[in-house]
Amino acid sequence: MQEVDKDYYQLLGVTEEEKKLPSDAFKKALKKRYYSLSRKYHPDAVTGSDDEKAKAEETFKEINEAYATLSDDNKRREYDLRGSRRGGFEGWGDGMRDPFEEYFGRRGPSKGRTIRTTVNVTLKEAYDGVSKKFQYRYAKACDHCHGTGEDKEKASNMDANDMKCPHCNGMGKFIKKTTFQTFIQYCPHCQGTGVLTPRCPHCGGNGMVDAMDEIDVQIPMGVVKGNYVTYTNKGCDSSDGGERGDLIVVFDVQDEYTDEDGNKFSILGDNSLLTKMRIDIFELIVGCQKEVTCLNGSKVKITVKEGSNPNGRLRLYGKGMPTLNVSLHEAKYGDLYIEYDIQMPTDKEEVAKVKEILEGRHQEKV
Numbered sequence: 001m002q003e004v005d006k007d008y009y010q011l012l013g014v015t016e017e018e019k020k021l022p023s024d025a026f027k028k029a030l031k032k033r034y035y036s037l038s039r040k041y042h043p044d045a046v047t048g049s050d051d052e053k054a055k056a057e058e059t060f061k062e063i064n065e066a067y068a069t070l071s072d073d074n075k076r077r078e079y080d081l082r083g084s085r086r087g088g089f090e091g092w093g094d095g096m097r098d099p100f101e102e103y104f105g106r107r108g109p110s111k112g113r114t115i116r117t118t119v120n121v122t123l124k125e126a127y128d129g130v131s132k133k134f135q136y137r138y139a140k141a142c143d144h145c146h147g148t149g150e151d152k153e154k155a156s157n158m159d160a161n162d163m164k165c166p167h168c169n170g171m172g173k174f175i176k177k178t179t180f181q182t183f184i185q186y187c188p189h190c191q192g193t194g195v196l197t198p199r200c201p202h203c204g205g206n207g208m209v210d211a212m213d214e215i216d217v218q219i220p221m222g223v224v225k226g227n228y229v230t231y232t233n234k235g236c237d238s239s240d241g242g243e244r245g246d247l248i249v250v251f252d253v254q255d256e257y258t259d260e261d262g263n264k265f266s267i268l269g270d271n272s273l274l275t276k277m278r279i280d281i282f283e284l285i286v287g288c289q290k291e292v293t294c295l296n297g298s299k300v301k302i303t304v305k306e307g308s309n310p311n312g313r314l315r316l317y318g319k320g321m322p323t324l325n326v327s328l329h330e331a332k333y334g335d336l337y338i339e340y341d342i343q344m345p346t347d348k349e350e351v352a353k354v355k356e357i358l359e360g361r362h363q364e365k366v
Contacts, residue, residue: 008066012037020116020248027071034067043180061184109242113139115235116248121219123257123265127295127321129221133214134249139236140211145200147239149207154198163197165190207239217249221331222271222324225253263293271321271334276341277314281354284308284342292338294319302338314338 009019018029039045041063046056069075117136125132141147155163164170168187172194176183186192199205215234228250235245256266268274277292287306291299294316302314320334345351 008070011062011066012070014070023073030067030070034063034071037063038067057181061181065184109240110238111243112238112245113236114245114248116250118250118252119217119219121223121251121253123254123267124259124295125219126223126251126253127221129223129322130219132217132219134217135212135214136247137210138213138234138247139208141237141239142200142203142207142209144202145207147207147237147241149200149203149205149239151198151200158198163195165194165196168194170194208237215247219251220324222322223251223253224270224324225251225255227251227324257295259293259295259297261293265295267321268337269334271323273320273334273336274339275336276339278341278343279304280343281345282350284310284340292316292336294336295321308340310340310342312340 012030012033014030014033018026021029038060041056041060043053043057043060046053115136115138119132119134142149145151165172165187167189168174172187172190172192174185174187176185187194190196200207203209213234215231218229228248231247231249233244234247237244256264258264263275266274273295275292277290279288279290283290283304285307287308288304289301290304291301293299300316300319302316304314314337316336316338318333319336322331322333345354
């Protein structure tokens, strides 16, 4: 009987969240799990009966094979593309035969692969809550082979010997024995089936082709960097007629925003904003009335008290960012903090006045 492959991710205990990690973070998590399992099943560390030792040795080989595949970006990409030979991994399609299907029938079509992508959001868009059209690339089932990757018309005119993989002589794997271990490597040419069926000329045998899709992404008010939304059945096509995978859109909210008049705003804490107000040194000394522009474009008059601290901040309550997932009428807002952008005098007479004031204060202290 043909040996049934393990799901590499399941074998190493990789979670769905870890699968979505960036490459470096994924490898770090994978390495930790691999070391833990290899220490547990290493032949030198297992005690017990001969059967228990034999099972541990077989598991140890499978762990090493799984780690060798998933820790290499190219091998992992190919594995994800083809999927687990048991049909349990949601990849782009496999084109493999499940030996259990011959006896119990097919267990049903699999769902397509999930896509995770990022949408850039300005601070103003996060404040208002908007809808943006977003185009993205996904794997679409080939219209000619319907995701199988095979040229069935050509294969129908060939016999079994013509399709036998010449690299592994139809075995589907290579076996290498050493003094202490036996290594099994599945044939990369036939993906372990022992058969090389003619490839579909339209998709190159992948079963999938690159395609573009477009959706209206709803950006809620108060969204922050790292928030995401999942769109069901908007991911990659299934290779065997199942549902499309899902699309996960992650919001990358910018930390700063500059309006048309040059007013700059930046994130300060959870729902607070920070902006700067231009003020000359005389206004700061004697006090004045100033007008501040908020992120929503409204104008607010504020009072600068006489002799205000140049390093201090003013605070406008309820003029910051809205909280997430609330309607416009129920929204709660953070605060807007204002720092002084002090403008020094450039006119000679004004410079002379400032100099006179400063010299007078110095003489008073002496």
